[in-house]
Amino acid sequence: MNGPAITLDIQDGVAWLTLARPEKRNSVDPAFALRLYELAEQCAADQDIRCVVLTGSGKFFCVGGDIDAFSAAGEAAEAAVGALARSFHAGIYRLATMEKPFVTAINGPAAGAGLSLAILGDIALAAASAHFTSAYSAVGLTPDGGASWWLPRLIGMRRAQEILFTNRPIGAEDAAAIGLVTRVVADDALRAEASAVATALANGPVRALARCRALLMESANTDFRVHLDREAASIAESAGAAEGREGVAAFLAKRSPQFA
Incomplete structure (x- = not known):
């Protein structure tokens, strides 16, 4: 078999x-x-x-x-x-x-x-x-x-x-x-x-990478102004999420980020 x-x-x-x-x-x-x-x-x-x-x-x-x-x-x-x-x-x-x-x-x-x-x-x-x-x-x-x-x-x-x-x-x-x-x-x-x-x-910011994947896929068929709006929404969502907060905190503390 x-x-x-x-x-x-x-x-x-x-x-x-x-x-x-x-x-x-x-x-x-x-x-x-x-x-x-x-x-x-x-x-x-x-x-x-x-x-x-x-x-x-x-x-x-x-x-x-x-x-x-x-x-x-x-x-x-x-x-x-x-x-x-x-x-x-x-x-x-x-x-x-x-x-x-x-x-x-x-x-x-x-x-x-x-x-x-x-x-x-x-x-x-x-x-x-x-x-x-x-x-x-x-x-x-x-x-x-x-x-x-x-x-x-x-x-x-x-x-x-x-x-x-x-x-x-x-x-x-x-x-x-x-x-x-x-x-x-x-x-x-x-x-x-x-x-x-x-x-x-x-070990990286997987949820942020997922948003990057989506933006890249959409970019081929999206109007530039519309895409800029989507980028703005995406980076805002990322900044407010746990990964973004950890990344910023790690940068300021001069340590490696720990993304869960």
């Missing part, structure tokens, strides 16, 4: 989600998509979880949709792929909007929906051996997982067009240089670096 498509391990306030289909290069099938949503909801709701990390098992991060499943659907492919994409998107959206920071530790190649998952992190750490490919148009498909929304915002329209239209592989160093990922880490240091980053975030 196969195990879960994604495993959950909680350590010191950090939830580690590990894509666990190495024999299928961590590709996305219906069980994977449902599990992603269920774990995203669990992480969002559990107040003891203060940061979430997503990584892959084996040599790959995620190669995207399970093409074998697409083929098996035959004449029902439109309905089957549509249902899979909507299920996958539920998990993507929850991870993008939960009120806690999200880190991706990209341990190997990421393609298609795997690219979408990789770039979803607030902090995206790429192993030196990782590389990134759109892959969609190579098999006559179009993006899912939010790739066509994130790519222009992260790297600009021209680069997004090239990535989606040509499927040019992008190495880890180039990905960092153009802003596709945050930075590159040696393969054997990826887990430790992701843990250090996640621990620092988990």
